[in-house]
Amino acid sequence: MRRFEVVFQPGGRTVEVVEGTTLLEAASLAGVPLEGVCGGRGTCGKCEVRAKGKLSPSTSSERRALGDKLSLGARLACQARVLGRVVVEVPDASLRLGQKILREGVTRYVPLDPMVKKRFLCLSKPSLDDQRTDLERVLDALGEGRAADLNALRELPFVVRRNEFRVTAVAVDGTLVAVEGGDTSGRCFGVAFDVGTTTLVGYLLDLSTGEEVGASAAMNPQAACGDDVISRIGYLMEHEDGLERLHEGIIEALNELISELCRDYEVRPDEVYLISVVGNTCMHHLFLKLDPRNIASVPFVPVVSDPLVFKAEELGLKAHREARVVVLPNVAAYVGADIVGGILATGLWEVEAPTLLVDIGTNGEMVLSADGRMMACS
Ligand code: FES
Structure with a gap:
């Protein structure tokens, strides 16, 4: 397939795309945050640009939305397809800009018990009187360890001897997953993600103290494929590789947030051992490529509503090799893991008086807690 250059002005961001790519898709590849409110259906008119170059003929949606402006070079980015080199002028009105992202809030006391734990161990050296295996030596010192995974076993003999048997054990739910030289027990971090329909927020947490280290936010790049969850589902049904693209967009954006947090707060990505993710049921599914x-x-049936745990590398998230990703459960198709996160964060089930938790997002949800029961709607 032939490939052509698309240049976005002002700024000159340039991307090479295959013939037939829409300008909206090209903008997303170039990192230009073009509006895509209707998910590229040609109905909202928000993705209007001026374009010069070889493009597909105007569609009926464009003729309806743009009228006379078509003859002046106006196009709907979601409708115009690249057939040669194109220069695109993007007006400010067509950019997703200026959104304020709320990333602070109140906290409450929660006992610290992360599933990933690090412990510094001073091991006794082997001798003819003590021929325990390297693993037995570590598990005995840990007291609570049960097993080890293969990667940990492979590095174990080298790490313990290189460090005079002074090592830090990394365990996930009691299973040894890594061994680090020296005392690194104070360097254990997690990132909690709120994957919203419009915005993404990541919180860097110190898992050895439970303190929040910092927060960072970004726009959800999927917004170019529709403003709300229904438009986004429409997008993936209309595009053969829609699910792949929506999934990859979110993973890439979350990886950028991880590296931004790590850079800003002087943490190495391989010191991030735990990642938690909440989002409405659609975002949850797209994050998991479901x-x-x-x-x-x-x-209205979701693929899954149980709590899930995966390795970060299975999802392409850049953290410690053995980092785990905890995905909170959904309640139903329109009551997602984000509201479950809200219930956990506020301790809603513990309040005595009837209390309403309201999540005002792009998609809104409410939970009423009263008489020991909770009822949710969206
Ligand atoms: S008209 Fe292009 S995204 Fe709505």
């Missing part, structure tokens, strides 16, 4: 189309139609 097809969410069945939540858009009767009887």
Whole structure:
């Protein structure tokens, strides 16, 4: 397939795309935050640009939305397809800019018990009187360890001997997953992500103290494929590689947030051992690359609603090799893990008086807690 250059002005961001790519897709590849409110259906008119170069003929949606402006070079970026080199002028009105992202809040006391734990160990050296294996030596010192994974076993003999048997054990739910030289027990971090329909917020947490180290936020790049969850599901149903693209966009954006947090707070990405993720059911599915189309139609059935744990590397998240990703459970198609996170964060089930938790986001949800029961709607 032929490839052509698309240049976005002002700024001159340039990207090479295959023939037939829409200008909206090219903008997303170039990192230009073009509006895509209707998910590229040609109905909202928000992605209007001026373009010069070889493009596909105007569509009926463009003729309806742009009228006479078509003859002046105006196009809908979601409709115009690249057939040669193109220069695109993006007006400010078509950019997703100036959104304020809330990333601070109140906290409450929660006992610290992360699933990833690090412990510094001074091991006794082997001798003819003490021929325990390297693993037995570590697990005995840990007291609570049960097993080890293969990567940890492979590095174990080298790390313990190189460091005079003074090492830090990294365990996930009691299983040894890594051994580090010296005392690194104070360097254990986690990132908590709130994957919103419009915005992404990441919190860097010190898992040895429970303190929040810092926060960072970004726009959800999927917004170019529709402003709300239904438009986004529509996008993936209309594009063969839609699910792949929406998933990759979110993973890339979360990786950028991890590296930004690490850079700003002087933490190495391989010191991030735990990542938690909440989001509405559609965002949750797209993050996991699960097809969410069945939540858009009767009887509104998600693929899964259980809590899930994966290795970060399975999802392409850049953290410690053994980092785990904890995905909170959904309640239903439109009551997501984000509201579950809200319930956990506020301790809603413990309050005595009838209390309403309201999540005002791009998609809104409410939970009423009363008489020991909770009822949710969206
Ligand atoms: S008209 Fe292009 S995104 Fe809505």
